[in-house]
Amino acid sequence: MDKNINITVKVWRQAGPKAKGAFETYKLQNISQGSSFLEMLDVLNEQLVNKERKEPIAFDHDCREGICGMCSLYINGHPHGPDTAVTTCQLHMRRFNDGDTITIEPWRSHAFPVIKDLVVDRRAYDKIMQAGGYISVNTGCGVDANAIPISKVAADEAMDAASCIGCGACAAACKNGSAMLFVSAKVSQLALLPQGKVEAARRAKAMLGKMDELGFGNCTNTGACAAECPKSVSLSNIARLNREFICAKLGD
């Protein structure tokens, strides 16, 4: 059964991109274990604003149902916290015990600079997508949706790859700061479908080229990305990306 707990949180506070940051410690009483992790931060912010008349902790969040990819946070050394296969917004306080100290940091990645406190700039992922994360088709050019049958296996596999929410946990978790899991998820999704196969090689090259250019590191197959991915996007996508990339290079 859920009960109320008392906890201590250590939070990274940083006034702006160029400011020097530091951890601040806060005590929280009577947090219901039925509340979500972000609701715990809401309670802390309400306390900061209402009682202490201070600026609240800035953190990214939006849908609060695990799909928009807006929430982030390194919690006790794990992106999206200690649970597997959930985003921070789906993490609940019943995962923590009375008396716990919880450490909260922003994403750790060179390519995601801090904007304020726990908020980071993830526009680099948009730029990788812009480099080639699409099928080149204009509105109105689609043929009848059932004209090209696609095997259920391929469609399901494409769907699994497509479940990536672009949160950035993979790059934040990677010791090299690589965005390979993110890139491979999109490359795989589209390469698995006949519509996307046509420009698969070009896509892989363009997206990887942009990833390198933006300062993301390289992949050394450690697998931290897949282990921390809130949507369980599989490492096999990286293998498929490598295949597409080598084919593309051989064609050069």
Add this chain to the structure above:
Amino acid sequence: MIQREELLKNGKVVAAIPEGPLAEKWTNYKAHQKLVNPANKRKLDVIIVGTGLAGASAAASLGEMGFHVLNFCIQDSPRRAHSIAAQGGINAAKNYQNDGDSVYRLFYDTIKGGDYRAREANVYRLAEVSNSIIDQCVAQGVPFARDYGGLLDNRSFGGAQVSRTFYAKGQTGQQLLLGAYSALSRQVQKGTVTLYTRYEMLDLVIIDGRARGIIARNLVTGKIERFAAHAVVIGTGGYGNTFFLSTNAMASNGSAAWQVYKKGAWFSNPCYAQIHPTCIPKHGEFQSKLTLMSESLRNDGRIWVPKKKEDAEAIRAGKLKPTQIPDEDRDFYLERRYPAFGNLVPRDVASRAAKERCDAGFGVNETGLAVYLDFKYAIERLGKDVVAARYGNLFQMYEKIVDDNPYETPMMIFPAIHYTMGGIWVDYELQTSIRGLFAIGEANFSDHGANRLGASALMQGLADGYFVLPYTIQNYLADQIQVPRFSTDRPEFEEAEKAIQDKIDRLMKIQGKRSVDSIHRELGNIMWEYVGMGRTKEGLEKGIALIADLKKVFWSDLFIPGKKADFNVELEKALRLADFLEIGDLMARDALMREESCGGHFREEYQTEEGEALRQDDKFSFASCWEYQGEDAEPKMLKEPLEYEFIKRQTRNYKA
């Protein structure tokens, strides 16, 4: 105040609907509309606010056509727009299941589902373009669910007797949005679309009676910036967060719509808000939002409450488990009341039926504000694996939040605010009552009448963005090719920016004692209590008075910490709440005016003996069009009569 005199005939609003038989209107329109040649398209700028299904698809399509698009969103990426959270699916009249579907039937179901309060011509066009949406999405690589033969699968949804809903697991909105986001990204790469992320529109700029730009706040720096264009499109979604607790994302807001209303755009049917029947019940005072469980669950889940009051009481006290109640003591109230549609009645009907049972004392959960959605029968019939394949991710989500396993014990659900059918008034071309200002997706009012059917929001957002606006906006822009780009140094921009700066200064200077959220929660309670599922004249009048009092508290006792020219979330929220307080007031006024029950609007004074909604077609067969009259003046209401030329209005009946 009225910007477009041609929209008023004999004091009534007309929507510029093309002549001719229903099925030919859109074809005829497209054949005769004005177009812009490719060389001129490059000279024309369009501002699109919002990057959800409607905004992103419109931005991508207009970019592909060669216009220059400035596309704004409040999140850090266009892919985060709240369309992403839609779970169940998207409707289309493909009739791939050979079960009798057609464009006409989708049109008919949508009109009927909307309780005969939507505009015929718009809805027919929506049904007509629905099939192109599916073709477009498949071409973009949207991984819709397929059968073993490699062809697309469908599921059924509330309010329809055919299976016309296309889906991608329980993440259809995500996949459709990512499709539109991909198309948008391609245009950004090509340079036709310029993206402005973490920007929030704060006002509309009108020059010589036409929408020519916006004032926006850079949410990272806090700087107020000016943007000019030949036309402005609002695609910023609905205003459900007026209720504080809703299924909307935390940042979803009605402010862009409200700003254009205050600049003269009519706001239609604000009282039509959809309460979704299958949400996870509220669990505590700290709760920040309500989580929706897809309507698709009603395909296989059976909804019930205990038949005996003492059982319900024992459950509430924690002395009895739902699994201990035998079938004969369970009241499957939807199947009992609506044999023809059963658990698949439309959302408004299902929500009201749940409220009726809970009000009568049969509710479960500690609060008594929940009903069961049970998969025991589906698991017996189909096996656990099939149920897991269909709903696995939803069950996982439920278990994470509630800490109960829905494979073993029934889910608990309760209605919550989900979608707003009302919105900015638009004509057939999706143009508002301000020239050059368009509204698309949930932000407009046009297609769902008083109630939206499940899987139709995605359809409308993409219809507007891919297939309607890209045509109709050209009919406007064709006359603008001689208009040079405007300088943002013009006095109109100067004035609009100053007004915003003054408003922000005023908010920052209050330095009172109340946080934004504490006032917003209070507004939510007023809305739910008096402008919620069951409305009365007395309740609405009380609600209006309470909102007015709360507005005074807001403007006198608010506290915003930090600086205005900085990343300041409290200031962002305060600006939105200032508008929610006014939107709540207009919702209540509209509900008070509408002395009938229809769709999502239920006035307790107007119901049948069996408790069903009772429309007053002779008096209220119109869309209300509210016109702003100034800060302290009552808004004026105009009417757009809803004449049904092609179908006969009936009492909605889901019983037989």
